[in-house]
Amino acid sequence: MALLQIAGLSKSYDNETKVLKDISFNVKAGEFVSIIGPSGAGKSTLLRCINRMVSISSGEVIFDNAQVTSMKKRALRQLRTNIGMVFQHYNLVPRLTVIENVLHGRFGYKSTLQGVLGRFTEAEKEQAFYLLRKLGIVEHAYKRCDQLSGGQQQRVGIARALIQDPKLVLCDEPIASLDPNSSKIIMDHLKSITSELGITCLVNLHQVEVAQQYSDRIIGLNHGEVVFDGLNYQLTEDKINRIYGTQVRELITV
């Protein structure tokens, strides 16, 4: 049984232009899947439909045997707790410490009162330090996030997603704001999430080479439609051209 099933998913923000058109694919537990496509293809919207950060216009999203499309408050919180998310701009609280930002990932498990009082168990804190050590930034634990470099901040973002104990991690352009060195570190960490912890990863990327290097499977998106869905070695030159359009090919390799 697939962890995530998407069938006939469509999304439009203004009832006229469809950002996503009839998208269908499944993701098995433990897969590392990249979604590639030109900007404006609907990659971000697709990810946000899965954890319902945006509402779904029509179609079905089934995560872990639960219907996502119709979820209401409590079920929705439960869903989001099981899905971690990593953002292009890290989306941390800049003034708070690294460790606090990581622990924010535990709020999904807490009642309003516990969370507001800021009570975290010792086990949760130990887990946070364990993750920071694994990601190689434990020495920055008590620094404010705005004192960290982009690559370090993104690792805090990954730690925040992992401490949720998620079944799936959604990454929205995780390396788009980073230099090549930091990008490699981040992609290696994301890869190890799947290979070591067995957590499924769904990553939006715009660099084809990175997608080919790291993923098991690649989904190509263009104008809100799936134009390619296959294993990484099946992505040939003319398939890439179908995703990006021939002319802009040179631009996106940079």
Added chain:
Amino acid sequence: MSEKVMQKRKWQTTIALVIIIAITYLSAAITNFNFIDGLAAFPTAIGWMFSHLLITQESLEKLPAILGKLNETIFMSIAATTTAAVVSIFLSLMGSKTTSVNGFLSMFARLIASVSRNIPVVAWALILLLSFGQNSITGYLALFVGTVGFLTRAFMESIDEASHSAVEALTATGATYFHIVNKAVLPQSLPQMISWILFMIETNIRSATLVGILTGTGIGYTFDMYYKSMNYNVVALITFSIVIAVIIIELISNYIRKVMM
């Protein structure tokens, strides 16, 4: 191409200047303002200030009473600002795009803020004076209402600017509204908010002087009394006390801002 743009900008600038000059002349006509008289009055006025606004030994005897009134005014401004800030935090959370619960509450918060901000403090003071009478509460309430309006708008901007992305991330982790507000929005925008509160305390001390003249309280009333009895030495002393108080508060505010950032 760029020559055309330059030409167009030059035209726009000229038109803007012509309109401004026309409006200025119209304003001078309607208010009976005479530029020559105004210009002539200025050096006379400055000369008058240097010869009449002198602090004498005699006026210094009034200092303890003046400081008492100044104290009352400063505390009134602080209390009005801090209590207004508490209300404004709730209103701005309701009104901000990032944290609003629903469209109706958001509109409601923005409407309240707009009305209380756009009716001048003097109007509030005069309205409240009718039933609250001549005491600190009248001035306090007048400042309070105006401050709520101003701080709500300022806080809304601080919230939107500071925490939009973090709110998205925390929503995605399954955090509740109160988690998000308490642990992301407030910690991130608090320094900015405190900075606005400090700014508003300074502003309110000046406004409190004005309100005091109308409502017969605090340093404003004392000023008005000596002003009307033409005791300009005491008027000078009061003015300097206010200047020193405002500058000290400004220095403290700057220090706090520096430590917080």
Added chain:
Amino acid sequence: METTMKPTYIKRKRNGQISIKAGSKSERGIRWTIILFVVLTIAAFMFFDYTGLELWSAIIETGQNLKVMFFQPALNHFTWAEALYQVGVTLGLAVLATVIGSVIAFFLALMAATNLTKEWITKFVRVIVAFIRAVPTVLWVLIFAIAAGLGSEAAVLGMLFHSIAYLVKAFSEAFEEVDKGILEALKATGSGWWHVVTHGVLPSTFTYLLSWTFLRFEINFSVAVAMGAAAGAGGIGFELFMASGFYFDLREVGFITYAILLIAIILEVFSTRLKNRYFPSSMSK
């Protein structure tokens, strides 16, 4: 290896729990500032002069007054034409203080901008501006009223001071953001100081200066209302003062308040648009 590294990074509280706060200076600063606010506020309520205050009846009465004001506004002591004229006077005072203020502020700001002037001059101008800002506008107006008589000249002169202080700060910051390259390029061609100002600084900041001037005009409108009420400067503010303090005519107070509110909101809509267009990230302080 791993276990010996462990304790160095984890900070613990006295009770042995892991701390998650950095304990930094800024955290403490914020905490102490809030405590200070709370203490001062409580002290303030103890110091207040509560003479003749009957809180409950005052609240009820104010509620009734507000109801009369806002639901039955009317004009009794003067006509529509007169009301319009008085609003015009208030707007006129605001225009004069703003326009004259902006011209003077322009020259002072040139002296206050660090990239255009020597350091000691900027410091001197800034000290003067700080002093001017510390004196409430109403005191400036009242003091000028003695010297210039209780006419519009006194009101405008008094209002000028804060307008200048505000605009000098705004203008000089705008000047300081002018691209260094533009100034250098002009200086390299051997242009004089005035030439640099009129051909380099002014064209690249003109729209900002206009926007700031309009933002100040919005503030000056409510200042002009206040000066009418508290310093006898005339205009709609004075009528407000007469209606409430002299005739005790709540319906007229209501009408005047609506008139002021209407204009203030129109001005605010304009200035918000200006701000969003020209100052998208920061707000005017």
